[in-house]
Amino acid sequence: MTHADTRPETAAGAGDDRGTAQLPQVHAARNPGQELDLDWVLSARANTSAIERRAATLPGRRSVKKDHQAAWLLKAITLIDLTTLSGDDTAGRVRRLCAKARQPVRADILDALKMRPITTGAVCVYHEMVPPAVAALEGSGIPVAAVSTGFPAGLSPLETRLREIELSVAAGAREIDIVISRRHVLTGNWQALYDEMRQFRAACGEAHVKAILATGELGTLRNVARASLVCMMGGADFIKTSTGKESVNATLPVSLVMIRALRDYHDRTGYRIGYKPAGGISKAKDALTYLTLIRDELGPRWLQPDLFRFGASSLLGDIERQLEHHVTGRYSAGYRHPMA
Numbered sequence: 288m289t290h291a292d293t294r295p296e297t298a299a300g301a302g303d304d305r306g307t308a309q310l311p312q313v314h315a316a317r318n319p320g321q322e323l324d325l326d327w328v329l330s331a332r333a334n335t336s337a338i339e340r341r342a343a344t345l346p347g348r349r350s351v352k353k354d355h356q357a358a359w360l361l362k363a364i365t366l367i368d369l370t371t372l373s374g375d376d377t378a379g380r381v382r383r384l385c386a387k388a389r390q391p392v393r394a395d396i397l398d399a400l401k402m403r404p405i406t407t408g409a410v411c412v413y414h415e416m417v418p419p420a421v422a423a424l425e426g427s428g429i430p431v432a433a434v435s436t437g438f439p440a441g442l443s444p445l446e447t448r449l450r451e452i453e454l455s456v457a458a459g460a461r462e463i464d465i466v467i468s469r470r471h472v473l474t475g476n477w478q479a480l481y482d483e484m485r486q487f488r489a490a491c492g493e494a495h496v497k498a499i500l501a502t503g504e505l506g507t508l509r510n511v512a513r514a515s516l517v518c519m520m521g522g523a524d525f526i527k528t529s530t531g532k533e534s535v536n537a538t539l540p541v542s543l544v545m546i547r548a549l550r551d552y553h554d555r556t557g558y559r560i561g562y563k564p565a566g567g568i569s570k571a572k573d574a575l576t577y578l579t580l581i582r583d584e585l586g587p588r589w590l591q592p593d594l595f596r597f598g599a600s601s602l603l604g605d606i607e608r609q610l611e612h613h614v615t616g617r618y619s620a621g622y623r624h625p626m627a
């Protein structure tokens with residue numbers, strides 16, 4: 288059993304300035320990208336059975352010592368892109384989500400844990416919901432991330448997708464989650480994928496760009512590895528697993544492949560690119576598995592909001608319940624312990 292013995296490096300901790308919200312340091316230097324290196328891309332392999340075997344051991348092997356669990360859970364909250372991506376989204380729902388992003392943990396729980404206020408990493412919405420989100424988050428330091436480029440399928444005309452990015456940036460989105468054209472991966476057209484990524488990168492201007500690979504639709508882990516590298520070469524600041532709308536979203540095998548591509552890219556270029564697992568991550572224990580995986584594979588530097596986010600719509604609720612249990616020793620009536 289591997290224990291995360293230490294507190295997460297910058298977990299919200301007790302401090303002299305209690306009452307002062309920590310403004311998230313969410314943006315590192317942008318990734319300039321590089322020329323498409325096809326030899327490197329085609330050399331990327333993934334031994335599926337070895338990766339699946341290793342991934343299967345992760346939830347059991349990696350745990351967080353009970354004493355440090357609350358700090359890790361608070362850390363996880365600071366790394367959430369708090370998301371609503373529903374056809375029935377309204378400005379009111381987005382405003383409520385933003386209020387939650389500003390104050391994701393009840394004050395009495397923070398007091399009991401002797402922790403300073405925290406915020407989520409970002410709020411993630413459709414383009415049409417960017418203005419109410421920007422207004423609701425004003426002064427908080429929390430960025431708005433917009434899913435643009437014809438999310439989730441990405442099959443609208445290229446000029447429409449590029450225009451959508453420009454409109455989202457003009458509306459105040461500081462991060463753009465683009466979806467790649469899966470067909471470029473499935474047909475091995477790496478040049479087309481690279482060119483698309485370059486154009487998306489350029490349209491984002493100063494905004495940071497997360498490339499959603501939709502890994503559940505890429506066929507093989509080898510394709511995931513290659514698409515990850517091409518998107519990083521094309522200038523992605525983050526690579527993200529899924530839209531949350533595919534039938535298979537974030538998984539541990541896919542994460543291992545993408546994390547290794549991130550490490551490879553860093554080793555060869557010196558640039559750290561961020562990672563965003565998204566879709567179906569709704570349990571605190573799963574969040575802890577991801578955090579310890581990242582810490583062990585990439586190191587604690589990657590556990591900062593500029594290099595790691597969870598894309599999640601319901602994870603925060605479960606983390607809150609775990610924190611409440613940590614503080615009060617009980618769960619709300621009818622709640623079944625998911626960490627057991």
Ligand SMILES: O=C[C@H](O)COP(=O)(O)O
Pocket residue numbers: 370372411529530531532565566567568598599600601602
């Ligand atoms: O990008 C974020 C995902 O769409 C969220 O997926 P989820 O609703 O399964 O948490």
